[in-house]
Amino acid sequence: MAHSGGPVLVGAGGRGATDVVGGEARTADRILEAALLSFASRGYGGTSFDALADALGIRKQSILYWYPSKEALLQAVVDQAAADLSDALESSLSRAGDGWARVEAVVRSVFRLGSARPELLGLVREAVRLGPPAATRLIGALGPLVDRAAAFLQVEMSSGHMRQHEPRLLLLAIYSTVVGMITEVDVLRALGEEPDARSLVRRRQEILRLLRSALVLEPAS
Amino acid sequence: MAHSGGPVLVGAGGRGATDVVGGEARTADRILEAALLSFASRGYGGTSFDALADALGIRKQSILYWYPSKEALLQAVVDQAAADLSDALESSLSRAGDGWARVEAVVRSVFRLGSARPELLGLVREAVRLGPPAATRLIGALGPLVDRAAAFLQVEMSSGHMRQHEPRLLLLAIYSTVVGMITEVDVLRALGEEPDARSLVRRRQEILRLLRSALVLEPAS
DNA sequence: CCGGCCACCTACCACATGGTAGACAGTGCG
DNA sequence: CGCACTGTCTACCATGTGGTAGGTGGCCGG
Structure with a gap:
């Protein structure tokens, strides 16, 4: 990812400029971050260069200097x-442990990710809606990870620790449930209620319990 | 819902003109249908009057005749x-039955709805993303239904047929899972694969199995 | 036959959008 | 100093947007 500075080349669509020089982030990275937030919340079509630039305190032409087009910016963000x-x-996923403990660890990390950086999950949603090429890139990049997770689940199911299900389907179900819980905050907010942190934690506990009862095959009592 | 024909008044934002005159749908309804499809797939911001009108074979001013603004159109669609x-x-939900059978019936109907009219679920997603007032209206309209479903689940759980969970949370989890399965089609399509109907049916069966194992409390053997 | 109304149209507008061209300050280097 | 280069800016443009003003054909009741 080392990038000597300077504008992003058109070719592969610019992943460059991830470096940080001093205490201050490079402009290209600040743009990337702001674009991520905006794409995730207001959508690709709802994001304008002017609005982005305003939020960053620069002019839109500076964005176009780093990313030659809106599509290139999206690609870089994705x-x-x-x-x-x-x-x-x-x-x-690489952490030690097996069976439910490991599944729970992954789910917890998704929860954490969804709290710390909800825009990442929002972007996934937006990318899927946009379809190719954004969706293809994102899902393609996540593919190997999904494969590993599926393989792990397969082993666990075969060894009798978990109920038999199609692994990738199971993964999607888990993902949907977890993301649904995170989106729930949006629903509540849409209704005007501002959910407090404590109740969210409680809800997560319950989701974990729910997932557990769906997945884990208790040893015959 | 009876509407004598003629343009929608500004006031409450035009829900009118659901009537059908002959074998041919009224223009207002055709607009509503096309707008629903477009809002759900390309999003509110990604939908333009010109594109809508083109798809309908009319001019955009005719749309503005029936719905005085884009926001009013969204409101009517929602x-x-x-x-x-x-x-x-x-x-x-009103059908007879109790316990899992009734839950399964509802889930199946959501599946069916998602197949027959995926745009309805897409619009829910878009509305939540847009936030108020669209989201408030939609969720508000669905509120009583959710309450009834939650009450039903509560009874089932209390009577020992189902595992104890917070009813509304459980509903959201079920909804997320089911919708996730439907969105899965989008993911596959984003990857270029066109999922065949047979495998989709199989997947649904498995999702039902998964939900069942998560919810139903088997009588102690 | 005719005036009025309904549904749709053409013509137009102000504005925001993504994108281009080129000027200008700052910096490092020979 | 002179020069090249980098990063940001001002100025501008073509296009597409939601929305307005007003015209027109068809159909209706009188």
């Missing part, structure tokens, strides 16, 4: 988000 | 969708 997601999930 | 959703879920 690639960055895919890398961040991969990193976050990778580490929790 | 209200109509809320009514359709309510109707579809209402009937399955």
